[in-house]
Amino acid sequence: MPRVWDVPVQDSTRVRDVRVAAEGAAALAGLDERRTAVVSLVATELATNLLKHAQAGEVLVDVVDPPALREGRAGRAVQITAIDHGPGIADVAGALRDGFTTTRSLGAGLGTCRRLADDFHLHSAPGRGTVAVARVGADAPHGGDSPEAPGVRAGGVNIPFAGADFSGDAWAWVRSGDRLTLMLADGLGHGGEAARASTAAAEALRGRPHLPPAEALEAIHGALAGTRGAAVAVAQLDTWAGRLRFAGIGNVGARLREGDRWRSLLSRPGIVGVHRPRSLREDDVAWTEESLLILHTDGLPSRWIPSPDTGVPPADPAVTAAVTIRDAGSSARPVRDDTAVAVLAPTPAGRP
Numbered sequence: 001m002p003r004v005w006d007v008p009v010q011d012s013t014r015v016r017d018v019r020v021a022a023e024g025a026a027a028l029a030g031l032d033e034r035r036t037a038v039v040s041l042v043a044t045e046l047a048t049n050l051l052k053h054a055q056a057g058e059v060l061v062d063v064v065d066p067p068a069l070r071e072g073r074a075g076r077a078v079q080i081t082a083i084d085h086g087p088g089i090a091d092v093a094g095a096l097r098d099g100f101t102t103t104r105s106l107g108a109g110l111g112t113c114r115r116l117a118d119d120f121h122l123h124s125a126p127g128r129g130t131v132a133v134a135r136v137g138a139d140a141p142h143g144g145d146s147p148e149a150p151g152v153r154a155g156g157v158n159i160p161f162a163g164a165d166f167s168g169d170a171w172a173w174v175r176s177g178d179r180l181t182l183m184l185a186d187g188l189g190h191g192g193e194a195a196r197a198s199t200a201a202a203e204a205l206r207g208r209p210h211l212p213p214a215e216a217l218e219a220i221h222g223a224l225a226g227t228r229g230a231a232v233a234v235a236q237l238d239t240w241a242g243r244l245r246f247a248g249i250g251n252v253g254a255r256l257r258e259g260d261r262w263r264s265l266l267s268r269p270g271i272v273g274v275h276r277p278r279s280l281r282e283d284d285v286a287w288t289e290e291s292l293l294i295l296h297t298d299g300l301p302s303r304w305i306p307s308p309d310t311g312v313p314p315a316d317p318a319v320t321a322a323v324t325i326r327d328a329g330s331s332a333r334p335v336r337d338d339t340a341v342a343v344l345a346p347t348p349a350g351r352p
Helices: 013-029 033-054 109-116 192-207 213-223 317-328
Strands: 005-009 057-064 077-084 119-125 129-137 152-159 169-176 179-187 230-238 243-249 253-258 261-264 283-286 292-296 339-346
Touching: 005 013, 005 033, 013 033, 013 057, 013 077, 033 057, 033 077, 033 109, 033 129, 057 152, 077 317, 109 119, 109 129, 119 317, 129 317, 152 169, 152 179, 152 317, 169 192, 169 339, 179 192, 179 213, 179 292, 179 339, 192 213, 192 230, 213 230, 213 243, 230 253, 230 292, 243 253, 253 283, 292 317, 317 339
Parallel strands: none
Antiparallel strands: 005 057, 057 077, 077 129, 119 129, 152 339, 169 179, 179 230, 230 243, 243 283, 253 261, 253 292, 292 339
């Protein structure tokens, strides 16, 4: 089962905890000493900047699928996400310059994080706080025999309930030719047994990347036999045809942005691995350069509605996921379950 680290950062003593978590994730991802050093530096700077700009916050460390997929199963990356509800960064451009730092940091700053990480994106809004996401893989991005899927990226953020070592939620992202499939699973309950179910769902999808959503759910249903089961949603984008197909079982939410409005894609009642509906309908909708898909587990409030600027380009999909979690939650509504959000988004103009 994949480990997820959720480290609250209220004072400088927790910066070390963030660094240790990042080094643990680097070991899971199989990073060498050089790339592990990059992960350690980036994690330390992000934690330090939480204290510098917001006095407190949260750092999530996970091993994730890359945002853009090549043909076949690609290597995974360490993702470090820093979230705060502080005042926001007044001068984002300045904060991203190399050397913009204080005596409490390593002297590297966010600009160096952006330069060293494979992906680095920052979102900050006055009065709402800041989200920063960095990813570091085994190697820096480079060309290959198989091109990336054109025009689309995916990402997610996963927060285990009550700081547990494992989240009962899991997301996965696979490619088969022109078809790219995003899945989000919510294992029944939380803790280790829930994580076992959602992990089995992710592995089943990775073994069958060519299946359309309804057939993928049938395969996942068989793979989850003997587990406590999960709610699962599967969305598949045909990049050549510009069509998105969706099917789900259980209470994983799905919101699709179509122009200036949001549409809910509905799942059928049931528990994958335990009780599957006899028939499963797929939604088949158009996908355009303005589309955006958000899948979320029930850790988000049931009445959550995306804000008007959710996912506005050039937001990284993992940043959109983190901002969604930040803005949907509050101290007045404590989370009572694992929370995960996975996002499928068009690639902004000018990116490969």
